[in-house]
Amino acid sequence: MPSESTPLIQQVPVAEHRERYPHRSLRRYCTIALTTVPLLTLLIILFCIAIGGDSDLFGEHESSRLDFGTKEVVGRTVPHAAWPESDGLSYKALKKILSETPNPDKAREWSKYYTAGPHLCGKNLSQAEWTRDKWLDFGVPQADIVSYEMYLNYPVDHRLALLDGDDVVFEATLEEDILDEDPTSGLPDRVPVFHGYSASGNVTAQYVFCNYGTYHDFEDLEKAGIDLKGKIALVKYGHVFRGLKVKRASEMGMIGVVMYGDPGDDGEMTEENGHKPYPDGPARNPSSVQRGSVEYLGIAVGDPTTIGYPSKPGVPRQPLEGKVPDIPSLPISYAEALPLLKALNGHGPNASAFNEYWQGGGLGYKGVQYSIGPTPPETRLHLMNEQDYVITPAWNVIGIINGSVSDEVVVLGNHRDAWIAGGAGDPNSGSAALNEVVRAFGIAVEKGWKPLRTIVFASWDGEEYGLLGSTEWVEEYLPWLSEATVAYVNVDGGARGPHFTASAAPLLNKAILEITGEVQSPNQTVKGQTVRDTWDGYISTMGSGSDFTAFQDFAGIPSIDLGFGAGPNDPVYHYHSNYDSFSWMDKFGDPGFEYHATMAKILALLTAKLADEPLVQFNATDYAVGLDKYLQSVKEKAKSSDMAALSKSTFHPLEKAIEQFQHFAKDFDASAIALSELASTQMSPPSLAQLYQGIRVANTKYKLLERQFLYAGGLDGRNWFKHVVFAPGRWTGYAGATYPGLVESIEDKNQTNVDRWVEIVEGTIKKATDLLIPG
Secondary structure, three states: OOOOOOOOOOOOOOOOOOOOOOOOOOOOOOOOOOOOOHHHHHHHHHHHHHHOOOOOOOOOOOOOEEEOOOOEEEOOOOOOOOOOOOOOOOHHHHHHHHHHOOOHHHHHHHHHHHOOOOOOOOOOHHHHHHHHHHHHHHOOOEEEEEEEEEEEEEEEEEEEEEEEOOEEEEEOOOOOOOOOOOHHHHOOOOOOOOEEOOOOEEEEEOEEEOOOOOHHHHHHHHHOOOOOOOOEEEEEOOOOOHHHHHHHHHHOOOOEEEEEOOHHHOOOOOOOOOOOEOOOOOEOOOOOOOOEEOOOOOOOOOOOOOOOOOOOOOOOOOOOOOOOOOOOEEEEOHHHHHHHHHHOOOOOOEHHHOOHHHOOOOOHHHOOOOEOOOOOOOEEEEEEEEEEEEEEEEEEEEEEEOOOEEEEEEEEEEEOOOOOOOOOOOOHHHHHHHHHHHHHHHHHHHOOOOOOEEEEEEEEOOHHHHOHHHHHHHHHOHHHHHHHEEEEEEEEEEEOOOEEEEEEOHHHHHHHHHHHOOOEOOOOOOOOOEOOOOOOOOEEOOOOOOOOHHHHHHOOOOEEEEEEEOOOOOOOOOOOOOOOOHHHHHHHHOOOOHHHHHHHHHHHHHHHHHHHOOOOOOOHHHHHHHHHHHHHHHHHHHHHOOOOOOOOOOOHHHHHHHHHHHHHHHHHHHHHHHHHHHHOOOOOHHHHHHHHHHHHHHHHHHHHHHHHHEOOOOEOOEOOOOEOOEEEOOOOOOOEEEOHHHHHHHHOOOHHHHHHHHHHHHHHHHHHHHHHOOO
8 A cells, every 4th residue: 555645756857937928919009989970980990090000911811820730720811891701691690500509309419428438537538539520520620639648647446444443433435326226326437436636645543523624714723722733634525626625734734634525515405304315306315425636726727747838748747746635535425424523523622613614514413513523542534545647648629610810719618528427517518518519500611601700619638637638728729829819618517407607707798698688598487588587697707627717817818607507496416426427417407408408509609709790799898897896805805804014005006007997998898889880881892991900900909908917927826827817716726816916915914915916917907908098
């Protein structure tokens, strides 16, 4: 058996630092100040084009080529003096195809395929090939497999035993029950319970109940005088990313972590409330186990041995210290957590003596008191975890529909890999929806349609381990992505319940609100209700935990993440469990697969809106509103901190910068909208060419606006994250943090660093403002 501190990889020299590729220098553009008088508008356009513009954009030219391995992306010629529309298919006809093609029965078919057997990262080449071939059959002109060499682990052996002295009083099976009603739960090659990037180790020690294992939970334990050093942590899943629970436990001197999902977090659908567990009812199956990665996503994402550059054959590998755990961890079910929790009864303080964040455990009716511990010296846990670390190929599938404007690109992606044989919700409800999107666009292509902007479809591998496939792809194609990409649209768990959710960069808020108003909702309470009618309209900020992270936080590409999720009164979703299966989905998650089809329609129409409308459908004013709202949150945090030295005028420069940005954002949006409206009128070819040149200028500014919020130095202590407005929280991982550099400096009570980050953020806002200023 490996020792407690078995190294995961031989230490190798750190790769040389590579500078981020600079964005292409823009020629001097002019923002068009439009009035309602068309003649005056055209005169202004002509004047702006005369004093500055990209004169070759609407002449005859070929785009640059992008090599995706064995295939090339070749842009079409943009004709002079005419808007580059598709042949034989209007935008209205395109939307009709995209609205009517996605089919619940087809989505069910794709779901059944993807969930029929295990498809861990590095072990699903056949699914990659199937996906590529399907996309080609659907009519996508180009589709290919792009591979990377990923460093990751597979489980070898494990053990968890509760000891009383030398006697074993409980031996965990570390298995989920095999259910006759759920065929994939009993596959002979089903995936064992384990954590991605967990450390191999063999430890025996007393243990402590550490609530959710958040940074603040460990602070509470420390303040209460609980001895943590040399102990094993027993923690609940939830609130923060699992890898950060292990990170903080290690920093506190603990030597292992055991995680379980507590039914107290399952809303109303619990056995305690009279609901039967799956497969007989909507409650959580007691043997359900949440697998998952424990890579430190708050520090960086992607292959932890190639942070900042793609994992291609022969590249130097970086040391792992500070990126993945150095202590072992195991996931278990709440059924097998019960004996451990009960053995703590009466030892140490009770969770009820702590603050409200420690309340709400759902196993009290089973005799659990939620005592903190530690256990008596004779009551110990034996935790053994053996992992095999390898470098193995992983496979992204990339499909391409070339557009007329080759340096404007929209990317739509979903990951394909799962921790288990199923993955019906995460990720393959998204995979099934994506296939229906591709099929719909394929029909349009067959009818002669070609988009204005290039569309790239991506089926990522390795998301579950740490967003591997998408991150390595972004790192490899960063120069082109920085130059060309307008937006990234992500779907992960596309249909796990009836409640629509969205996270987005503010530039995309308007677009998703409009599109959800065009798609009929499956859960109508009044006939004719759209998804927008049944959704509260809340759009959360971008954090991490899915494939948008590298696009948004590293490359500065505005991103959006969409899905249908479960609420507190819906059947419990068995996240990363064997029971996230086709059988669960067919019976409880989305019977009829209507939400799968609805998600496909939303994704298709949003992609078309971004790729095929003359004016890029962004709104800079929404960004300005967001910047101000996020600053108010930072100021409130500063007030509640004990930083007595924090000056009231500290944030004044940011307030002024945001105010100026808002002024020019409003003017820019108004000008862009007027341009769009003018484009729908009848004009002579020479005037039309000048108008389209103005739209081209506006689109380029919209495209590059998000990039202005990147800071080359990155965040303190985690410099892979370049965005100064959005990042995953340092100690949350999933949840988004706004102005993270400022917030973390306040948390650290570092006035000097607060001032430094005020200057950095102010500089990015001024860059964004300068981009929008006419002239």
